[in-house]
Amino acid sequence: MSTYTTEKLHQALKHFFGYDQFRLSQLAIIENVLNGGDTLAIMPTGGGKSICYQLPAMLLPGVTIVISPLIALMKDQVDALVANGIHGAFLNSSQSQDEQSRIIKQAEAGVIKLLYIAPERIPANSEAFFNFLKKLNPSLFAIDEAHCISAWGHDFRPDYLKLAVLKEQFPNVPLVALTASADGVTQRDIVDRLKLHNGKTFISSFNRPNIHYYVQPKKNAFGHILEYLKKHKDDSGIIYALSRASTEDIAGRLHEAGIKAAHYHAGLDSAERSRVQDAFLRDEYKVIVATIAFGMGIDKSNVRFVIHHDVSKNVEGYYQETGRAGRDGLRSDAILFYSYGDIMKLKKFAEIEGNPQQTAISMKKLERMQEYCEDEGCRRQFLMEYFGESFPAYCGSCDYCLSSLEEKDATEDAQKFLSAVSRTGERYGATYIIDFLRGSASEKIQPQHKELKTYGIGKSLKKEEWQWMVQQLLRNKFIDKTDDQYATLKLNEKSWKILKGESQIKLVLKKEKAQIIDEEELAYDKGLMQELKSLRLDMADRENVPAYAIVADNSLVELATYLPHSFDELKQIAGFGDYKVGRYGAGFLDVVKRYAKEHKLEGKMHFKKAKPKSKPKEAASSISPSMRGTFQLFNEGLSIPEIVQQRNLALSTIEAHLAAFVGTGELDIYRVVPKNKLDEIVGAIKTSGQAYAAKPIKDMLGDDYSYGEIKMGLEYYRRVFGG
Numbered sequence: 001m002s003t004y005t006t007e008k009l010h011q012a013l014k015h016f017f018g019y020d021q022f023r024l025s026q027l028a029i030i031e032n033v034l035n036g037g038d039t040l041a042i043m044p045t046g047g048g049k050s051i052c053y054q055l056p057a058m059l060l061p062g063v064t065i066v067i068s069p070l071i072a073l074m075k076d077q078v079d080a081l082v083a084n085g086i087h088g089a090f091l092n093s094s095q096s097q098d099e100q101s102r103i104i105k106q107a108e109a110g111v112i113k114l115l116y117i118a119p120e121r122i123p124a125n126s127e128a129f130f131n132f133l134k135k136l137n138p139s140l141f142a143i144d145e146a147h148c149i150s151a152w153g154h155d156f157r158p159d160y161l162k163l164a165v166l167k168e169q170f171p172n173v174p175l176v177a178l179t180a181s182a183d184g185v186t187q188r189d190i191v192d193r194l195k196l197h198n199g200k201t202f203i204s205s206f207n208r209p210n211i212h213y214y215v216q217p218k219k220n221a222f223g224h225i226l227e228y229l230k231k232h233k234d235d236s237g238i239i240y241a242l243s244r245a246s247t248e249d250i251a252g253r254l255h256e257a258g259i260k261a262a263h264y265h266a267g268l269d270s271a272e273r274s275r276v277q278d279a280f281l282r283d284e285y286k287v288i289v290a291t292i293a294f295g296m297g298i299d300k301s302n303v304r305f306v307i308h309h310d311v312s313k314n315v316e317g318y319y320q321e322t323g324r325a326g327r328d329g330l331r332s333d334a335i336l337f338y339s340y341g342d343i344m345k346l347k348k349f350a351e352i353e354g355n356p357q358q359t360a361i362s363m364k365k366l367e368r369m370q371e372y373c374e375d376e377g378c379r380r381q382f383l384m385e386y387f388g389e390s391f392p393a394y395c396g397s398c399d400y401c402l403s404s405l406e407e408k409d410a411t412e413d414a415q416k417f418l419s420a421v422s423r424t425g426e427r428y429g430a431t432y433i434i435d436f437l438r439g440s441a442s443e444k445i446q447p448q449h450k451e452l453k454t455y456g457i458g459k460s461l462k463k464e465e466w467q468w469m470v471q472q473l474l475r476n477k478f479i480d481k482t483d484d485q486y487a488t489l490k491l492n493e494k495s496w497k498i499l500k501g502e503s504q505i506k507l508v509l510k511k512e513k514a515q516i517i518d519e520e521e522l523a524y525d526k527g528l529m530q531e532l533k534s535l536r537l538d539m540a541d542r543e544n545v546p547a548y549a550i551v552a553d554n555s556l557v558e559l560a561t562y563l564p565h566s567f568d569e570l571k572q573i574a575g576f577g578d579y580k581v582g583r584y585g586a587g588f589l590d591v592v593k594r595y596a597k598e599h600k601l602e603g604k605m606h607f608k609k610a611k612p613k614s615k616p617k618e619a620a621s622s623i624s625p626s627m628r629g630t631f632q633l634f635n636e637g638l639s640i641p642e643i644v645q646q647r648n649l650a651l652s653t654i655e656a657h658l659a660a661f662v663g664t665g666e667l668d669i670y671r672v673v674p675k676n677k678l679d680e681i682v683g684a685i686k687t688s689g690q691a692y693a694a695k696p697i698k699d700m701l702g703d704d705y706s707y708g709e710i711k712m713g714l715e716y717y718r719r720v721f722g723g
């Protein structure tokens, strides 16, 4: 059993990442991982999957291996870790052989806490893979974008199949698989292939409440986009288009209209791709027009809108693309321009030669995408139900829910429809039933059906009106549809209630369609926000990292809302962990204080909700330059006796120096105390009930344990379990 209390985990979250609360099922997942269990974590894009393995990685001794499919994403993740003072590194094909060997050496020496590996870097020969990993002695495996292992997912990558050996060869190392998109079949497939049968699955709500969904008919799409962009001048966003040529065309026209836009697609060379991406991350380009083939690499927390100029191939892809908006939790828009013509184009792409099974899967997914676009109902409900969650029929923040609506009693028409389904033997789909009701003369209608009383009783309604009826019946579960390619309609208990006149049905009619509305005003100081943004940009330039790696937008919004005046207050601002407070705090505080003084504003921290009382220990506060010197020699590969000799200091002094770095988390305890000894030391500390004095522990453990080891064990214990 893990001995990390919930409180300890909250402290660690604050300490390493600066967040006050866990999101969704992060806490449950982390507890399961730390208990040594295997985990399948399903969480929406932007939900915070990374923390689920990054936090355990910080608490577990040794290295965590992260498999992640995209090079660009990997670099971002590692940049963000380094910005939090965490030693991360990656191995992928963009690096030289020398660089890769250097990183492997560091990993073997135990310097690296998180090592990201691209799937194509995994040796195909499973024995070679095993030997490589064995040397690293990993304490956790994290498989990001785990749906890539399944042919049922929308992004199958054969390299992922190499991971099937992990559980066989490291049965005792916990494995956490993470994905944002897995329907039931894909989920089962991931569990099977990674052999997670003894693990737990955690499914978080896929709802992204801060994203507003709109579907617009595709008429003068460019004009509408331009109008929208002019209203959102200061915001960043992504526009997705189907072809490379159209990304270039759209970006060019936006540029002419004075918008800072660039295009991005897989046809650009890699230097140009990273140039565009970096410029976007730094807010030099406000808008990127990209193909849907690309995109996983765009990981920026303040994307305010995602516009689909063309429709996506499937709902998973669409949801993942829109999910790139609003990772910071602020209000964001997802706007899709729909035309049936786009579906026709995509149908051609869905055809996979020589693979009828895969073709059928793709076609089916495309049909669901079309349903989403043509659906007359709450967009969010559709999306949630697509991912297997039930959700009410009203969200209040999609184009449907924001339209003015009108209700009409439709029980009689519904009865006609349901009895037609019944009379024809519950063996047909909606199109057949509608044709039958409207008395179609087509030969497709069975001759014996033309004899039935219900044939032609629905002539008074138009085809679209019947389609609308079917949708509403399905949506409200007044009828069922089989899940196979025939989509046969079946009556259920609720259908019979309507047929027997025991229940009524009301249809909702839309009177006026909602417009894409303006962002609500936030109560932060706009002027201060501008100054904070430019300070952040300076910091980012100096360190050559993207702006959001310094701090995210929502941190700036909080700064400009609550005006913290001291380091203690700053620690209560989201995103300011100990490391960031130490590194950037003074700069931000200066700007806030000066601005507040000039504008006669007072601090408003008292409006901010009280935070958990326990304050994490100040990191690195008592580290002297001499201690750093010792640690540096140790990292250069010198042994402890060698350092004693070189520095001409006592063994106990050198050990005390290194122990301090165990305490800050910079030095992995396993590099100085073997695991079996550490377990004994931790056990003794628990038995003794105190975590400061080395003597009682030494008395308990005897001569096999040096004072140095015990002191390091104490530091480790206090960091992880609290003093």
Ligand code: ADP
Residues within 6 Å of the ligand: 019, 020, 021, 022, 023, 026, 043, 044, 045, 046, 047, 048, 049, 050, 051, 301, 327, 328, 552
């Ligand atoms: P995912 O991989 O699920 O798409 P990320 O792990 O990239 O999402 O997290 C999305 C954003 O949310 C990041 O900016 C991350 O720092 C932030 N985040 C994650 N967990 C929390 C939390 N508990 N509190 C506040 N922000 C969080």
Ligand code: ZN
Residues within 6 Å of the ligand: 377, 378, 379, 380, 381, 393, 394, 395, 396, 397, 398, 399, 400, 401
């Ligand atoms: Zn809605």
